[in-house]
Amino acid sequence: MSRKYALAGVMGYPVMHSLSPLMHGHWMEQQGIEGAYLFLEIPPDQLEPALRGLHPLGFAGVNVTIPHKQRAMELVDELDPVAAKIGAVSCIVVRKDGTLFGTNNDWRGFLSNLRASAPEWRGDAGPAVVIGGGGGARAICHALMQENVPQIRLVNRSRARAEDVAHALGGPITVLDWEQRHTALQGAATVVNTTSCGMVAQPELDLSLEHLDPNAVVADIVYTPLVTGIVQAARARGNTAVGGLGMLMHQGPAAWQSWFDLTPEITPELRHRMERSLGGDPGL
Structure with missing residues (x-):
């Protein structure tokens, strides 16, 4: 992979039901950048080595979902004060030096x-x-x-x-x-x-x-x-x-700003794609 290859994912267990890869994949197309947003199904007892493996694999960061949101707080190198107050991490940024920063965008x-x-x-x-x-x-x-x-x-x-x-x-x-x-x-x-x-x-x-x-x-x-x-x-x-x-969609741009220094757009096309993937299109 080249240095410009954008790599991120969603870490949970189970995680294959998540719509995050569809959403972030859409934004990669929208922004015209080469990259991938992956399902990362990680058992709880493998969370620490999985997080530490993000930097050598070239990840910019990950979203964190059930059941890892609280345990991830204990594993990151720096925790956002708001995440500490809320008591859960929903987003992790992999810094250039390999350290992990945890925050909450929910x-x-x-x-x-x-x-x-x-x-x-x-x-x-x-x-x-x-x-x-x-x-x-x-x-x-x-x-x-x-x-x-x-x-x-x-x-x-x-x-x-x-x-x-x-x-x-x-x-x-x-x-x-x-x-x-x-x-x-x-x-x-x-x-x-x-x-x-x-x-x-x-x-x-x-x-x-x-x-x-x-x-x-x-x-x-x-x-x-x-x-x-x-x-x-x-x-x-x-x-x-x-x-x-909409809550899922609207927390995404904050993660992108932290990972890639870009702010993707939440468009009607994106909403339609996500609604269609869920088997409906109620318009809201």
């Missing part, structure tokens, strides 16, 4: 997608309800705090996990019991599902929208299926609802 992708898909959305419009207590919830809560959301009502089946998120992030997070999830929507301006509920082969999210304000914006970070149950239910009652595919 929160950026969420905000950019929300702004693009719901231009009327404002963080300071009112409280937000976040469903979940994992890494996704941490990234979303951090994102909402950057937009001056006055209160974040965090609801998770395990209250202890939600309390951990609130303790780690600080800010205006109020933890509620799982039984309060329906009434927690009252007066909320934003609702976000960060759990796997609603994903293909997973149960639907058990959440009644009866108390939801008609002007509230609903978001789901799940993108398989393209339209999850909560997104469908919100749209049916007239609320603006945003699916998770």
Whole structure:
């Protein structure tokens, strides 16, 4: 390989379901650069040697997905303060000297997608309800705090996990019991599902929208299926609802800037290609 050959990938286990290679491959065509973005299916016990092998193989960096996001934090040479606060790494940059820099672009992708898909959305419009207590919830809560959301009502089946998120992030997070999830929507301006509920082969999210304000914006970070149950239910009652595919697309440019010093474009053509690969084209 020549020095100008661009090489990156997505590291997870399993990982062959990921749409990242399709997206990044599209951008390599768009930018007119020679390179490849690869599936890197790495078992957990092989994560450290896999990461250390990136530099001699000529990788500019990798995206990190389940189940490696937390373990990768312990293996990189330098950790972005935001990633440390969120408690997960989603992107690793391989520096010229071989050292590894870990960061998190999930929160950026969420905000950019929300702004693009719901231009009327404002963080300071009112409280937000976040469903979940994992890494996704941490990234979303951090994102909402950057937009001056006055209160974040965090609801998770395990209250202890939600309390951990609130303790780690600080800010205006109020933890509620799982039984309060329906009434927690009252007066909320934003609702976000960060759990796997609603994903293909997973149960639907058990959440009644009866108390939801008609002007509230609903978001789901799940993108398989393209339209999850909560997104469908919100749209049916007239609320603006945003699916998770855009979050995946909007976190990509930040990674490219770190890896290749380039900023690819998120175009309708890219969205169409990704929607088509998922077996649908709902237009959002």
